[in-house]
Amino acid sequence: MSINQSEVKKELERFAKVVKKEARTALTKQDRNVSKELYNSIKYDVEVYKNSFHLSFYMKDYGKFQDQGVKGKSSSARAPQSEFKFGSGTGKKGGLTTGIFEWVKARRFQFRDKKSGRFMSFKSTAFLISRSIYHKGLKPTKFFSKPFEKAFTRLSDDLVKAYGLEVNKLLSDIVV
Numbered sequence: 105m106s107i108n109q110s111e112v113k114k115e116l117e118r119f120a121k122v123v124k125k126e127a128r129t130a131l132t133k134q135d136r137n138v139s140k141e142l143y144n145s146i147k148y149d150v151e152v153y154k155n156s157f158h159l160s161f162y163m164k165d166y167g168k169f170q171d172q173g174v175k176g177k178s179s180s181a182r183a184p185q186s187e188f189k190f191g192s193g194t195g196k197k198g199g200l201t202t203g204i205f206e207w208v209k210a211r212r213f214q215f216r217d218k219k220s221g222r223f224m225s226f227k228s229t230a231f232l233i234s235r236s237i238y239h240k241g242l243k244p245t246k247f248f249s250k251p252f253e254k255a256f257t258r259l260s261d262d263l264v265k266a267y268g269l270e271v272n273k274l275l276s277d278i279v280v
Contacts, residue, residue, distance in 0.1 A: 113152040120148040126251030173244030182241035205230035
């Protein structure tokens with residue numbers, strides 16, 4: 105059974121829209137949508153050719169870390185399956201602290217000093233949270249992976265057979 109290009113494009117557009125919508129919903133439900141930066145960055149591109157197609161999803165770089173989690177420098181208990189690890193030397197120096205500082209400021213979140221009872225500065229609070237995340241890791245949210253897998257199961261069987269699609273291979277090939 106053959107499928108024409110317009111049907112393929114229509115089906116892939118529908119698939120991509122569902123994944124985008126559900127990923128955004130998951131971010132909001134998981135309360136990971138403070139600045140809406142990651143939420144607004146989720147996009148897709150669909151191109152269909154005579155014998156193939158190209159489907160790409162795009163988002164801010166840190167989206168893949170939020171989705172898959174990150175092993176800590178001292179412990180991998182929070183994200184044992186993740187391919188990412190703090191302290192590997194591949195990431196941007198100070199990027200975690202900067203991101204956490206922005207999060208702490210946006211939420212107006214501050215720890216109290218144990219001795220004096222005074223509120224710590226946003227900078228000190230961000231440092232303590234960043235240090236904990238760096239050593240213990242970051243839990244995976246699967247905000248993108250789960251909607252992708254769920255939508256994949258609803259893809260047309262003809263499309264899946266015609267192109268020999270496999271969800272695990274597609275997830276590993278996604279451009280993020």
